[in-house]
Amino acid sequence: MSLILVPLDFSDCAPHVVAEALRFAEAFRGRLLLLHASDPRGPIPLTATVRPPGSREPLTVEALLRRDADAHLAPLLGLARERGVEAEGRVVFGHVAEVVLAVAAGERADMILMGTHGRTGLARATMGSIAEDIVRHAEVPVITVRTRHHAGCAASSCATCDLGRSEVERAIDAEDAG
DSSP states (O other): OEEEEEEOOTTHHHHHHHHHHHHHHHHHOEEEEEEEEEESSSOOOOOOOOOOOSSSOOOEEEHHHHHHHHHHHHHHHHHHHHOOOEEEEEESSOHHHHHHHHHHHTTOOSEEEEEOOOOOOOHHHHHHHHHHHHEEEEEEOEEEEEEEOOOOOOOOOOOGTTSSSSSHHHHHHHHHHH
């Protein structure tokens, strides 16, 4: 059974990417590994403790990010279950492209299927292209799925979308920035 690695951000486009991955899994009798690579950017260490709103107990930043990512992965894993496709979710911390490539190698993925926002020009230069890094360095085929802008999205376009980080990840980034 082939393994399709599906790196996900938590933008509004993630369900579209998973739907495409499910088509491949069904066609090739594959299973999915839905991966969220969280890249805490600032000086707050993953071991620091925080008290989230509504929580009586403090959590480490890592535990908070992991809990948030698991909550975002759950409905996407549910889509796979509904279609009868074996799927697993995983959260890993580190530079996104490096994490994706390491997991692909470590799990012996047969392919990587990931979304791309299709940034060009200045937006691509300032935000970088994780998909391009992965395509250039992956040792397995990489299929990129162009995300589609839709009316309900808070971003003005896919090319300028920065919604791929969850609300918790953005809050930690803001805390880092002071």
